[in-house]
Amino acid sequence: MSNTCHKRRICLTRGSVSACGKVDSVMKGLVFGLYRPLNMKLVLIFVASTLLPLMLTTYIGARFYIERTSEDTGILIDNTLISLSQSLSSYLNELDQLTLIPYYNDDFIYALKVKASESYESLSRYQVLSITNMLDSQLRFVRNTRKDIMSTLIVADNKPLFYSTNNPLNDVADNYEFAETDWYRKAIEAAGNAVFVNPHKQDYFTRTKGETVFSVARTIRDIPSRQPISVIIADANTVVLQKMFQDIDFHVPSHIVLLDEERHFVYANHDVSPALFRTMPDNRSVVSDGGQSYMVIRRTVAPYNWELVVLLSYSALEKKTLWIYVNSALLYIVCLVVAFLFYQGLSRKVMGPVKDIIKTMGKIEQGDFSARYRSRTTDEFDVIGRSLNSMIEELKQKIEVEYVLKLKQRNSEYKALQSQIQPHFLYNMLGGFVALNQIGERELLEKSIIDLTLLLRYILNHPDMTTLEEELTLIEKYGSLQQLRFGERLQVHVSCEDGIRLHKVPKLLLQPLAENAIIHGIEPLSRPCRLTISADTVVEAGVPFVRIVIEDDGIGFDPEQLQEYGQIGLTNTRERLQLCFPDSRFELESAPGAGTRIAIIIPEANFHGHTHSG
Numbered sequence: 001m002s003n004t005c006h007k008r009r010i011c012l013t014r015g016s017v018s019a020c021g022k023v024d025s026v027m028k029g030l031v032f033g034l035y036r037p038l039n040m041k042l043v044l045i046f047v048a049s050t051l052l053p054l055m056l057t058t059y060i061g062a063r064f065y066i067e068r069t070s071e072d073t074g075i076l077i078d079n080t081l082i083s084l085s086q087s088l089s090s091y092l093n094e095l096d097q098l099t100l101i102p103y104y105n106d107d108f109i110y111a112l113k114v115k116a117s118e119s120y121e122s123l124s125r126y127q128v129l130s131i132t133n134m135l136d137s138q139l140r141f142v143r144n145t146r147k148d149i150m151s152t153l154i155v156a157d158n159k160p161l162f163y164s165t166n167n168p169l170n171d172v173a174d175n176y177e178f179a180e181t182d183w184y185r186k187a188i189e190a191a192g193n194a195v196f197v198n199p200h201k202q203d204y205f206t207r208t209k210g211e212t213v214f215s216v217a218r219t220i221r222d223i224p225s226r227q228p229i230s231v232i233i234a235d236a237n238t239v240v241l242q243k244m245f246q247d248i249d250f251h252v253p254s255h256i257v258l259l260d261e262e263r264h265f266v267y268a269n270h271d272v273s274p275a276l277f278r279t280m281p282d283n284r285s286v287v288s289d290g291g292q293s294y295m296v297i298r299r300t301v302a303p304y305n306w307e308l309v310v311l312l313s314y315s316a317l318e319k320k321t322l323w324i325y326v327n328s329a330l331l332y333i334v335c336l337v338v339a340f341l342f343y344q345g346l347s348r349k350v351m352g353p354v355k356d357i358i359k360t361m362g363k364i365e366q367g368d369f370s371a372r373y374r375s376r377t378t379d380e381f382d383v384i385g386r387s388l389n390s391m392i393e394e395l396k397q398k399i400e401v402e403y404v405l406k407l408k409q410r411n412s413e414y415k416a417l418q419s420q421i422q423p424h425f426l427y428n429m430l431g432g433f434v435a436l437n438q439i440g441e442r443e444l445l446e447k448s449i450i451d452l453t454l455l456l457r458y459i460l461n462h463p464d465m466t467t468l469e470e471e472l473t474l475i476e477k478y479g480s481l482q483q484l485r486f487g488e489r490l491q492v493h494v495s496c497e498d499g500i501r502l503h504k505v506p507k508l509l510l511q512p513l514a515e516n517a518i519i520h521g522i523e524p525l526s527r528p529c530r531l532t533i534s535a536d537t538v539v540e541a542g543v544p545f546v547r548i549v550i551e552d553d554g555i556g557f558d559p560e561q562l563q564e565y566g567q568i569g570l571t572n573t574r575e576r577l578q579l580c581f582p583d584s585r586f587e588l589e590s591a592p593g594a595g596t597r598i599a600i601i602i603p604e605a606n607f608h609g610h611t612h613s614g
Contacts, residue, residue, distance in 0.1 A: 050339045054332060062328035069320070074297075077250055077310060081299035085308050087244060088258070088301045092216075096194040098149070098234050099218035111135055112220060112229050116156040135162040148240045150213055151205065154220070155184070156230040163205075170207040178204065178231075187217040187231045194218045196304070198264050199238050214238050214266065241267040252316040255294070261305040272311065280307070286314055353381035357388060369396040432485045444484045451481050459508065468535055468548075469501035475514050475533050482518050489528050490518065496535040500546050503607040506576050513550045513573055513598055521554025521596050529554050537604065544604035553595040559588060581606050 102108050111131045114120055120128075135154075151165035155178045163172055178184050183197040197215035202208045213235035219228045245256045246269070258267040263277055273289050281287050281296045288294075293314035301308055356373055363371035369392060373385035433452075436445040455477055472494050479492030514533060522529040535548045574586050581602045590596040 050343070051336065054335050054339065058328045058332040058335075062324050065324055069324075073250070077297050077312075078299075080248060080250075081297065081308055081310065084244070084248070085299050085301045088306070088308065089304065091240070091244075092196065092301070092304055092306075095196070095216040095234060095236060096218075099194055099216055099232050102154075102220050102232060103223070107134055109220070109223065109229070112154065112156075112161060113222065115161045116159070116229055132162070136164065148236045150208065150211065150235045150237050151202070152232065152234050153204070154230050154232045161230050165205065165208070167205075167207050170205050173204050173206055173209070176204045183215060183217045183233060184231055187219050187233075188228060190219065192219050192221055192226075196260060196266075197233070198260060198266055202235055212238050214241065238267065242269070245269050250310065250312060252320070253313040255311040257309040257311065258301075259307040259309065263307070266306070276311075277309070287311075353385065357381075357385060360388065360392075364392060364395075369399070432482070435485060441484075448481055448484050451477060455481075464507055465504045466507045467501065468496060468503045468505055468546075471505055471507070471510055472496050472533065472535065474508075475510055478511060478514060479531065486518075486522070489526070490522060491528065491530045493530065493532045494534075495532075497537060500535060500537060500607075503546060506580050509573060509576060509600075510548065510550065513570070516570065517550060517552040517554065517596060521552045521556065524555050538601075546602045546604055546607065548600040548602075549597065551595065551597040556590045556592050556594045556596055558592060559590055577602075 102112065111134045114123070115131055115135075123131075149166075151163060151170070153163040153172070154161045157179045158175075158177055160172045160176075160178070183195065183200075186195045186197075195217045197217060199212050199214050202211045202213050214237075215233050215235045217231055217233040220230050220232055221228050241258065245267070248256065255268065255270045255272050257265065257272055257277070259277060260266050263280060265272075265274060276287050276289055280298075283296065283298045285296050286293055287296055289311075294311035295314050295317060297310045297312065299308045300306070353375075360371050360373045372389050372392065375382040375385045433445055433448060436442075436448060455474065458474060476492065476494050479490070479494070483490050483492065510533065514531065517531050522531065530553050532551045533549070534551075535546065538545050538547050570588070577584050577586060577600060583606060584600065584602040587599040587601065588596070589598075
């Protein structure tokens with residue numbers, strides 16, 4: 001449309017919500033009230049409904065599996081130890097019963113008493129042979145049926161009374177101090193009870209002194225008098241213990257240790273520091289040995305008060321636990337990836353229409369009312385999109401109707417204001433020509449009429465919007481016409497920065513102000529006066545402005561009595577300025593005898609980004 005200041009956002013009515021403001025509100029509502037919070041809500045829902053439950057479930061599952069595995073392992077170990085302790089108890093009981101064989105036959109006891117007595121040396125050869133056969137017949141059964149029994153020895157003090165070994169070439173070591181050995185003293189102190197001897201060397205025999213045996217000893221006493229006769233010791237091969245423990249597997253590296261009632265080592269399948277058992281560790285506690293940690297599991301071998309101890313590698317147990325957590329973490333990651341893919345699909349399905357709606361609203365904000373939302377779904381967003389399209393169509397129609405009406409109204413106002421300027425300008429100029437004619441300045445009158453013709457051509461034929469440079473040129477021509485009339489009483493100075501010369505302003509914006517300064521400020525005085533019109537740029541609070549100043553050193557006036565100082569020209573200029581530059585300022589300073597200064601201040605941004613038509 002013609003005769004417009006410049007294209008800008010048009011408000012429908014003052015005091016009501018503007019069309020552009022409505023679009024902005026909807027846009028902000030969608031962007032800040034829906035899009036970002038909805039995206040965050042989807043993320044929070046995904047975290048709350050998927051990540052946290054999945055993490056919690058995975059952790060609880062791992063913990064449950066670990067506890068279940070630990071419980072099953074504990075039950076397995078306990079059952080194994082129960083079986084082992086029962087086997088050990090049975091075996092120890094068998095060894096215990098083995099040393100009771102002498103009590104099964106009174107003749108056997110009598111033979112031992114005779115052989116242990118000092119009169120034994122005076123017996124005939126036949127009697128000695130009879131006693132020997134008696135003893136051998138009783139113990140031969142043990143030697144032949146129990147392969148684990150390596151030898152049986154009966155001694156009284158340091159005197160061997162009888163022995164039987166699985167090695168026919170074996171013999172008792174000469175001058176062996178039996179009474180000084182620990183097992184002999186313990187057997188005497190036990191007063192007829194069995195004493196189990198820790199693994200030791202069979203150094204009291206000549207052929208097997210390097211063999212390690214596990215033994216049981218008992219004092220043989222005379223039944224009527226209960227006086228000790230001798231000590232019997234049965235030596236068993238430690239291979240029995242090895243075979244008993246060798247096939248046991250707890251699925252982690254482990255040590256099996258058998259301790260007697262005094263907590264001395266009876267057997268260990270691996271080297272273990274005795275320091276671990278100086279103070280018996282609690283069951284299921286953790287002990288360290290040479291940089292290695294072990295979990296202790298104990299079982300008492302009844303009724304002998306022995307301890308069967310299993311040392312499970314704690315690092316291996318931790319590795320098993322770590323393996324479970326690693327597998328749980330991998331499972332969690334796989335489930336997380338799958339859940340994330342589902343979330344991405346759902347997010348795109350939800351956020352895709354939202355982004356399309358926001359994109360459509362962005363085009364509307366830029367003034368493209370042909371933009372429409374194209375539905376890609378058949379859900380609630382399709383309903384929202386169709387409602388949005390309907391709203392845009394209604395908004396477009398309303399803006400077009402209101403815009404045309406408002407534009408016509410503004411053009412009418414502008415034309416009316418301009419029509420006020422032209423007659424007023426002509427009236428003042430013709431008054432000047434009459435004065436020139438009266439004083440007889442016909443040449444000046446002729447020249448003035450020619451200049452007026454050029455000015456009228458500019459006023460009548462030039463577009464409604466002109467450049468600041470052209471407007472200031474008009475002021476210079478107008479000043480030169482007035483100088484023909486006032487002569488040396490009027491000096492006109494016009495200046496403009498180069499960077500703002502092409503800025504567009506309404507035609508005849510400054511001329512009424514210059515005319516007021518000459519007619520009302522300078523003409524009443526008889527002294528020379530100066531009229532200055534300048535245009536430059538200033539910066540206020542970091543914002544650039546274009547400043548146009550019309551200043552004279554004329555008579556001045558009281559601003560409260562504005563009606564006496566060109567009220568029509570000032571009011572006209574103010575209204576035209578507000579029509580084209582709503583953000584501009586019109587400042588007037590004056591005082592009687594001090595001249596008048598008028599400043600028009602327009603934001604620099606108002607001159608950019610708009611088109612001007614004429």
